[in-house]
Amino acid sequence: MTALRKRRTPSTASSQPNSIKRAKKSTQFHHYQPLQHLQQEIRLLQLLPGKPGSRIAIKLLTVSLNDNPEYEALSYCWGPPQPSYDIFIHVNSSENNEHQPTESISSFPVGRNLRKALDDLRHQDRPRLIWNDAICINQKDNVEKGHQIQLMHQIYTRAKVVCAWIDHNVRPRTSVFDDLENLGKGVELDDFYDPSYWYPVADIFRNEYWCRLWIQQELILAAKVDVYCRRDVFSGEQLLEFQQKVNVVKSQRTRLGGPEFVLSRYIDGNTSAEPTPEIFGGGVIQARINMREGREAQEAYSISLSSSSSSSSPRSPTSDGQSPSPIHGFKITRGLLASSLLNLFLQSSSVRMTNPRDRLYGILGLATDIAHGPGLEVNYDASPIWVYAQVFRHFIHRYKSLSFLCFNKSNPRGSYTSRKGFPSWMPHADVCWSSVNASKACGAMLATPHIVSIDLETLCLHAQGIKVDTIKHIDQINGDGRGWTPIPEWLDQMESFCRKTWPDANSSSSPLHERDDVTSLMFPWLSPKRYKNMWKLDKPDPARRVHLIRSLLAAARKADQKDLSTGDIIRGGYTPTNIIPMDVREECHPLHVEINAVVLFGTEGSRVGSMARTSDIRVGDEIWILFGCRMPIMMRPKKEEGKGSRYQVIGPAVVPGVMKGEVIKDAGESVDHGTTIILE
Structure with a gap:
């Protein structure tokens, strides 16, 4: 191809006579x-x-x-x-x-x-x-x-056909492109000893093209894709099949270390231990599956809402003049939310866009739930934050839920957008759906009338809830969270934390850190099914948790080194190797991850709990149960004069004794009169 000609200013020419009719x-x-x-x-x-x-x-x-x-x-x-x-x-x-x-x-x-x-x-x-x-x-x-x-x-x-044009040269073409045509049809990624054999194909996915927001939508919607690497044309479906097989490692821990792992890291340019965030469900093919399942799930959900609303009683209008619906205890399934407007919006933080408003507008064609709820206005003159607020207003209207408040405020690796300027209640990139599904903190209030709305002028969220407790002290166990604190030292820190929370506790043969509410904070807060899917292990009950902790302490006392840590155990860095059973070593992995990812807190009401280590929790913060939110939410009261019941959202918390609706149940009928608050 010859060199491109840049724009030039047209030369001035005399006007042609009107009688000349030509181009x-x-x-x-x-x-x-x-x-x-x-x-x-x-x-x-x-x-x-x-x-x-x-x-x-x-x-x-x-x-x-x-x-x-x-x-x-x-x-x-x-x-x-x-x-x-x-x-x-x-x-x-x-x-x-x-x-x-x-x-x-x-x-x-x-x-x-x-x-x-x-x-x-x-x-x-x-x-x-x-x-x-x-x-x-x-x-x-x-x-x-x-x-x-x-x-x-x-x-x-x-x-x-959607013609995907990429500024990428594949010359010379090698035999790997012949094998690409048969991928999934008798040829697999692990058929070759060296994963680098696939690098010429993987190089196509290293192009910026695959990281652009609008392009994701274009390929997902396409009935057929032809990929043009300049003038070379490839089957889009085979390239997308390659992407699908490589990206499986981002959702399945069991694939770590295989050819998919090597190729995924090569494509992402990632040398860290954690995978780069997946794009729209892990790839174009998976996103198409999500859309199909999403349509089916949305139809089923609409039927259930219709059945429920037909038997409901009249309700008073909300603060925005609309009649509220009861918050239904809808099951947060992957099929329902994977292709929802909210979930696509959250995933879009890891893709690039020129105009920040496109973070919403670039996914409208993919969302399977936008036909239900208030209309979404496409307005390039509005501020990006106003545009984003429509996503959460839609979620409240569609799902009668505030569980999107269960998010971590830190920017994940690979995020191209910042939280700067966001209201404190607005998620940026991730909602802890696994923890949400394992929680029922608001109990029966899921079906109770309430006030909830988003003011699109002030960008404040109005909600109802009850205050549970106030933070008295905070402890960051395990130092910087890298997992190298010796096990005896870590357990001594846990015991010290417990003594601050229960200073009047009687001495007994069992240490306080073996209490059920404390040991539950040492393991991921997941449902048994999700725990099994993620870790390939049964979720330990209270007795098993105590056994594991004691086994770790016994191993530390038998080890040749005096500084044996949970990190050493999961990596196999200890001698002699027979000091800990294999099943205990395997079950140590989720414990190691959890204790190094959270901070612990004690409350004025003698409760214990945990939050993400990256959260900005402080003494004096308050634990609230908001009607329609399945997890307790940590919030900070605004102290400025004239602010009234205004709060800043800090994030979701795990608080044993609250997670299953115990507080709501104990409050009885009085809980119907929750406090109306404003989240900024």
Whole structure:
């Protein structure tokens, strides 16, 4: 391909006589004609034939999706806007002469990537009909952009083929691409001793293309994908199959160390122990599965809501003037939430976008639950935080739940967006759904009328709940959380923590750290089923937890080294090797992870609990149960004058004796009059 020609300022030429009716180049850029949005009109780009490297010429055609036009769609990474290059739009016009139409040519500036993509895709002997967002949408018209974005689902699902163009050279082509064609059809990743055999294929996925938000949506919606590595064309389905097989390690611990692990780290450029966050369910194929399961789950959920609402009694209006629905105890299933608007929004923190508002707008075509609930406004003039607030307003309306408050405020590895400027109640990248599913802190209140709304002007969340307790002291056990504290020292720290919480406890033969509520904080807060799926182990009961702790202490006393830690045990770094049974060593892994990921706290009411080590918990923070939130929430009262019942959300907490609705049950009927608070 010859070198690209940069844009040049057109030279000044004398006007042609009106009598000359021939093609002429305009010194003006192309002016768009308005689309009829009610008719679902879109523009298509007719890519005129030409030799490689010659100037790009196109025509723009206006069609209605109602007429089922046949076309392809282009998916590519926009890249930097400068330098830009002119392409030329041929426009037929009969304005000046009713009998002899003229053809004018308008220049249109495009970025380098689009210029190269069009050059690689065009035929030399015939035109090609393509939809492309940068040209087919008037990018300077925010109203048109809003309407066209709402058609994006249809545009990409109806395209005959989505042409994924990547600025990547695969020359020379080796035998690995022949094996790619048979991947999953008799050929598997581990058929080759050295995973680096697959690096030429993996190199395709190292391109920035795969990390862009809009591209994720385009590929997921596509009925068929052809991947263009410049002029080389590959089966999109086989490349996506490769992506699916590699990304399995991001959700299954048992795959760590295999070829998928090596290839995943190679693609992500990741040398750390933790996997890079997955993109939209672990890949395009998995996201398509999520969409299919999501539609089925949403239909079933809608039926259950209809059955429930038909038997409900009239209710008083909420603060935003709408009649509230009872918070139903909906089961937070993977099928229901994997392709939900909220979950896609949270996952989108790990993909790149030029406009932060696209974090919502770039996923609208994928969400399976947006047909239910208040309308979502596409408004590029609104602030990004206002745009994001619509996601959570929709979740409250659809699921009658506040469990999205159960999130960790720290930015995960691989996140491209910051929490700066977010309201304290608004999740950034992750909700602890596994812990949410194991909790029922609000008990029967899941079906009790309540006030809950998001004020889109102030961006405050109004909710009801009851205060449970106040933080008295905080302890960060195990120092910096790296897991190298000697086991006897760690247990001494645990005992000291317990003595602060229960200073009047009688001395007994059993240490306080062996109490059920304390040992439960040493293991992940998960349901037995989720625990088994994640760790391939049965969740230990109280007696088993005490046995494990005592076994670890006994091993530390028998070890040759005096500083034996839980980290040494799970890595096998101890002698003699027979000081601890294999089953205890395996069960030590989740314990090691948990005790190094949390801080412990004691309360004025003599309760104990834990929060993520990254949380900003302080003495004086309050534990609340909010109606409709399945986990206790740590909140900080606003002390400023005139703030009233206003709080800052710190995050979810695990508090034994509260997690199963015990507080709600003990409160009885008085709990109906919860306190109305404002979260900022």
